[in-house]
Amino acid sequence: MKDNRAIAGRTVLVAGAGGGIGEALCAAMRGAGAARVLRGVRTPTGQADELPLDLGDAASLRTAADRLAGSIDILVNAAGVNAGAGIFDLDALANARREIDANYFGALALLHAFAPAMARRGHGCIVHVVSVLAHVALPAMGSYCASKAAMHSLTQAARAELAPRGVRVIGSYPPVVDTRMSAGVTGAKLSPDDVAADVVRALLAGDDETWPGAAGALHAALLQDPPAVVRQIGQRLPVDAGVLTSTQAG
Structure with missing residues (x-):
């Protein structure tokens, strides 16, 4: 059985590599x-290391898994x-569905696509x-937090x-990270590079969970x-938060 704490010499797939944390993780894995x-x-841009991968598209996942799951x-x-x-904003239900689809069901679909091949190989x-x-x-x-709580349970x-x-399955639980997603959030933010470095550390150390930066x-x-x-x-809660606007709108 291979050492599940090793990165050197391994083949790594990073889903969501177009975002700040994903880009940093790719660089950190290469560095390790x-x-x-x-x-x-x-949305591929034609780079050689890109893999078309949409967690909300069953055909995209199936194609990727058929090609690469075994490696x-x-x-x-x-x-x-x-x-x-x-959770009470005007578009709360639509927002919640988007978040749960991506953050929970997308994660579940990715597991279904790639985990069985790992289990068959035993590593x-x-x-x-x-x-x-x-x-x-x-x-x-609030609904983002709920979708991430579902991902935690998953x-x-x-x-x-x-x-x-x-x-092995590792959970990384960073605080607010300095990415496009958090552009409107004020206060201290952890850098994507720090999150990626912490993931590498957890992989090498054999940790099940990791809490980088202020999350610790x-x-x-x-x-x-x-x-x-x-x-x-x-x-x-922001002073201008639209609490109960969805029920008061009528």
Whole structure:
């Protein structure tokens, strides 16, 4: 059985490689000695390392898996959608469906496409870039948090089912990261490079979960006094938030 803590010499597929975290992960995997890093993107630009990969398109996933599932040693899911809205905004239901489709069902579809081949070979590693907000809801983007909580539960379930077959599943739970998705968010942000470096560290160390940057302190606080953290985060609702606008509109 291969060492599931190794990156050097392995073939890596990063889904969501067109985003800031995905791009940083590709660079970090190359830097750690991966033999081949494939960039899974929804809209290819013609680069040699790109793989057309749309987690919401069954045909796209099937085509990618038919070509490559047997050769992928490390699968990283950095794809995601954040509508940046509260659960009572006017478009709340549409936003929630987009987020759950991408962040939960997309992750599940990716697992179905690539994990069985890893299980048959008896080795492999899967990394889910989740979010610390899977554990505590930020009201300004409540349905995004809910979709990431679903992804967290999926990560735990996949870890339990795949561990006896020699496949590791790692959850990465970063705080707000400095990407296009968080352009409208104020305050301190972790760099994509720091998230990627932490994923590499977790892979090499054999960790099941990793909490980079400020997420580490928040995780520790959640373990010590969850209600206090929930109250603290719950106060971060923008003054102009459209609470209950969907029910008041009529």
